[in-house]
Amino acid sequence: MKIFEYMEKYDYEQLVFCQDQNSGLKAIIAIHDTTLGPALGGTRMWMYDTEEDAIEDALRLARGMTYKAAGAGLNLGGGKAVIIGDPRKDKSEEMFRAFGRYIQGLGGRYITAEDVGTTVADMDIIHMETDYVTGVSPAFGSSGNPSPVTAYGVYRGMKAAAREAFGTDDLSGKTIAVQGVGNVAYNLCRHLHEEGANLIVTDINKENVQRAVEEFGAKAVDPNDIYSQECDIFSPCALGAIINDHTIPQLKAKVIAGSANNQLKEECHGDMLQELGIVYAPDYIINAGGLINVADELQGYNRERALKKVEMIYDNILRVFEISKRDNIPTYKAADRMCEERITRLQHSRSMFLQNGKHELSRIHHKS
DSSP states (O other): OOHHHHHHHTTOOEEEEEEETTTTEEEEEEEEEOSSSSEEOOEEEEOOSSHHHHHHHHHHHHHHHHHHHHHTTOSOEEEEEEEESOTTTSOOHHHHHHHHHHHHHTTTSEEBOBOTTOOHHHHHHHHTTOSOBOSOOGGGTOOOOOHHHHHHHHHHHHHHHHHHHHSOOOOTTOEEEEEOOSHHHHHHHHHHHHHTOEEEEEOSSHHHHHHHHHHHOOEEOOGGGGGGOOOSEEEEOSOSSOBSTTTGGGOOOSEEOOSOSSOBSSHHHHHHHHHHTOEEOOHHHHTTHHHHHHHHHTTOOOHHHHHHHHHTHHHHHHHHHHHHHHHTOOHHHHHHHHHHHHHHHHHTTOOSOOTTOHHHHHHHHHHO
């Protein structure tokens, strides 16, 4: 892997390697873009096959966070960290404290949070060494479990997608097939049930399905049958890459709107949805509620303020549809374009984020 070549291709700012012999820490912090503000992104702990795999994962995920934050209207950039190791047996207080000191050394350019393989307890240890961490315990001012807030954002985005497809955002009487009924999807189903929607659900966990059947009157189907259900909206809330050559021909829904990440297996599948006239709400726009929620912690968490921002996902989805029609491109491309346009608009007023750089930057711009 030619690291500088890759970084230049996607315009990354910084790649930081962190090593601590005492604790066994081997970590990589990738900062993609801080035009809008400091880079926010979780720390993933994983047993990577090679160091190159770890570097590529950090870089790829950091870039995704830039787009997610920009799309959510946040004044944040994109970053990500990975720790190479087995989260079940390699963790220690020394490791996360050493990592926290590396984050502190970046002077606020990168703010971390939990991710795959890390927990709230790990963030609390990092917090001993740095304030540049969010998603900590409630005792430190955390917002707690983000799932209900993420679900509320998906619900708002789904209503916007319904408005585009059906001319109204009223979901009462609509049939919605929900794939996966975990924490986020359970809360989504509650909103949909309260509005009077008919639910079809599936999950590999039978208890999750049973709870939705009992509480929301949902119809349960086999996981393999969820794609072919007669429904108005298909809501993928489990695995990624489930919009693919095999599933698209089975779909009868007019709308796809769900919380799962990376729903399109390949870009061509977004093109296929466009050709079929299926309204697709891009995943990283509609599921940004969790990010909006933890970002609010940086100001001292206020739930009412956070939910007001999450409600804006409705408008963000409508904006994606506007750009899609304006430029005659599929919605997945329109989402990227919306984010890129926001970053470009602000590039002229601020360059790289600097923690104490307000005066310096204003002086530079004033001179120019």
